Amino acid sequence: MRPDEPPVLSPAAPARDGTPAGPSPWIPRLVTVGLVLAALNLRPAITSLGPLLEEVRDGLHMSGSIAGVLTSVPPLCFALFGFTAPRLARRFGPGAVVCAGMAAIAAGLLLRPYAGSTAGFLAASALALMGIAVSNVLMPVIVKRWFPDRVGSMTGLYSMALALGTAVAAALTVPMTRALGGGWQTGLAVWAVPAVAAVLPWLVLVRDRNGSPAPAGQERGPVAQEPPLRLARSRTSWALACFFGLQATAAYITMGWMPQIFRDAGLSAGTAGILLAVIMAMGVPLAFVIPRVATRLRTQGPIVLVLGGCGLLGYAGLYLAPVGGAWVWALLLGVSNCAFPLALTMIGMRSRTGAGVVRLSAFAQSTGYLISIPGPMLVGALYEYSGGWGLPLALMAALLVPQTIAGVLAGRDRTIEDEAGMRD
Numbered sequence: 001m002r003p004d005e006p007p008v009l010s011p012a013a014p015a016r017d018g019t020p021a022g023p024s025p026w027i028p029r030l031v032t033v034g035l036v037l038a039a040l041n042l043r044p045a046i047t048s049l050g051p052l053l054e055e056v057r058d059g060l061h062m063s064g065s066i067a068g069v070l071t072s073v074p075p076l077c078f079a080l081f082g083f084t085a086p087r088l089a090r091r092f093g094p095g096a097v098v099c100a101g102m103a104a105i106a107a108g109l110l111l112r113p114y115a116g117s118t119a120g121f122l123a124a125s126a127l128a129l130m131g132i133a134v135s136n137v138l139m140p141v142i143v144k145r146w147f148p149d150r151v152g153s154m155t156g157l158y159s160m161a162l163a164l165g166t167a168v169a170a171a172l173t174v175p176m177t178r179a180l181g182g183g184w185q186t187g188l189a190v191w192a193v194p195a196v197a198a199v200l201p202w203l204v205l206v207r208d209r210n211g212s213p214a215p216a217g218q219e220r221g222p223v224a225q226e227p228p229l230r231l232a233r234s235r236t237s238w239a240l241a242c243f244f245g246l247q248a249t250a251a252y253i254t255m256g257w258m259p260q261i262f263r264d265a266g267l268s269a270g271t272a273g274i275l276l277a278v279i280m281a282m283g284v285p286l287a288f289v290i291p292r293v294a295t296r297l298r299t300q301g302p303i304v305l306v307l308g309g310c311g312l313l314g315y316a317g318l319y320l321a322p323v324g325g326a327w328v329w330a331l332l333l334g335v336s337n338c339a340f341p342l343a344l345t346m347i348g349m350r351s352r353t354g355a356g357v358v359r360l361s362a363f364a365q366s367t368g369y370l371i372s373i374p375g376p377m378l379v380g381a382l383y384e385y386s387g388g389w390g391l392p393l394a395l396m397a398a399l400l401v402p403q404t405i406a407g408v409l410a411g412r413d414r415t416i417e418d419e420a421g422m423r424d
Contacts, residue, residue, distance in 0.1 A: 027205070031146050034201035035154070038098055038135055039161035041105055041198045044169035044191040045128045046074050046252070047280060050259045051174045051273035055184040060118045073122060074252055075376075077129035078136060079369035085137035086362045094138045094145075099202030104131030106195035113185035133369075137362050140347050144357040151348040152295030156288035159341035163283025165194075166255075171277030174270045231363045234419045236350055239409035240343065240364040243304075245371025246403035247339035250311065252376050253396060254279060254337065261389050265322035275330045282334025283341070290338055291345040300411030303342055308404035311336030315397040319390060336400075339407065343368075351416050360416055375399070 049056065049070075088097045108128025115121045139158055147154040169191060177187025231237040258279065262272035294300045314332035317325045347364055351357045375395075382391040 028146060030201050030204060031142065032154075032157070034095075034098070034198075034205055035139065035142065035158045036161045037194075037198040037201060038102060039139065039158040040165035041102060041195045042132050042135060042162050043166035043255070043280075044194070045105060045109055045125070045132065046255050047166050047170040047276065048173040048188055048191050050255050050257070050276055051170060051269060052177065052184045052187060053256070053260060054263070054269070056121075056188075059184060060121060070122065070125075070256075073125055074129050074132075075248055075369040075372040077126050078133040078248075079366050079373065081130045081133035082137045082362055082366035082369060085134040086358050088134060089138060089141065089358065093206065094142055095202055095205035098135050098138055098142075099199060099206050101131035101133075101135040102195055102198040102202060104128060106192045106199065109192040109195060110189055113188040137358075137365050140344055140361045141358045144348055152291045152345060153288075155341065155345050155348060156291040159287035159291060159344060160284050163280055163287045163341075167277045167280035167284065170255075170259075170280050171274055174273045231359060231416065234416045236410060236412070236414055236416055236419060237360060237363055238367075239406050240346060240350060240360070241367035242371065242406035243339070243346075243403060243410045244343045244364045244368030246368075246399055246406060247337075247343060248368055248372035249375035249399055250396065250403070251337055251340060252372060253379050253392075254333065256376050257379055257383075257392070258333075261318065261322065261393075262326060264389065265326075267323065267326065275326055278327065278330040279334040279337060282331060283338050286335065286338040287341040290342050294342055294345045295349065298413045300342060300346055301408040304339070304404055304407030304411055307336050307339050307342070308400050308407070311400045312397055315393050315400075319393045322389075339403070342407070343410075346410055350410070350414070353417075356416055 053070075085097065092100075105128045108124045108126070108131065112121050112124030112128070115124050140155065143151060143154045143158070173187050173191075176190055177184060180186045180190065255276070259269070259272035259276050262275050263269060267275070290303060294303060297303070310332045314329045314336060317329040317332065322329070343364070347361050348357055351360050379392040379395065382395065383389065385391075
């Protein structure tokens, strides 16, 4: 234990001076396990669908436009339910909310393949996505509260786990579907199993209503009792929300449509799924490296510029040689998709307190997901209208320009508390 760390006591035994006991030493380890397992389950609900989208469309008789709506359901749910996360965390504690979120993911993934209709499929998907939404918002909060001196490394750890879960679901959905009999329903339902496993550590952590070790001198709980921050008046908050929203637009277009782009170019469903997995797998090492690098820099603009440039090259390559250079374009787009862990890291860096982080996380993610909703639908409509991928790819490349500008602004060395006129 370092000298500046508070003593860690068993929760069952009171402190010698009569003050309430601190958390047991194994609780931070369990929090780490819970974060990793939760992160592994935050994207399979989405990336398992992309490789089987054509089969799901045929089975549920969806048009291209309706499929575009389907790919926009994740950001819509993240926006709507993400705003509820701070209130739920105050009422029940972050551990309990994440536990319920993992249970909702498991239930939704199990139910949606057997709903029997497009409406039922969407409703069950929304249940799973509701669990993902609240967990998305609370991950930076839990990191900030439990590991305030390791924001970069812990953000990198769960971002790496999130990228791993994303890639594994993309790569294995088609092979598992074939191994389990060839039905797309079974291939989608199997992803409920790891979600059930993710519930277990959080069942223990629900006892800690505040989700915090409560070190001396710091506020207890996810949100301190202080005047609320007026985030709508903060340029940094809006820059983060726009950056988050535009990177989410690119991510959900990629997860929803990239396998179809490769399939329409002449590649098999299995190869298209593997290429999507390559895109997502790039986030496994980079999601750990980028947050650590970002926390060492005064401004994160240079990282934003590199990620945007890789994305532009990847989209250009997809238009010019979608088959011949498929693996190269997948690698470049995988690098570009690492804007997500960078955005999460900047959320943790742009506020001084856990109270500020929970509000900034909810604002940036929920507002950002609202911004991202039209993107996948517009891609579906452009694809159906033009009969090809030229216009959709042009749109994807064009959106990288404002994303890069917003990321540079969000990466400036300042905190939301520093910006004038924010407090009531």
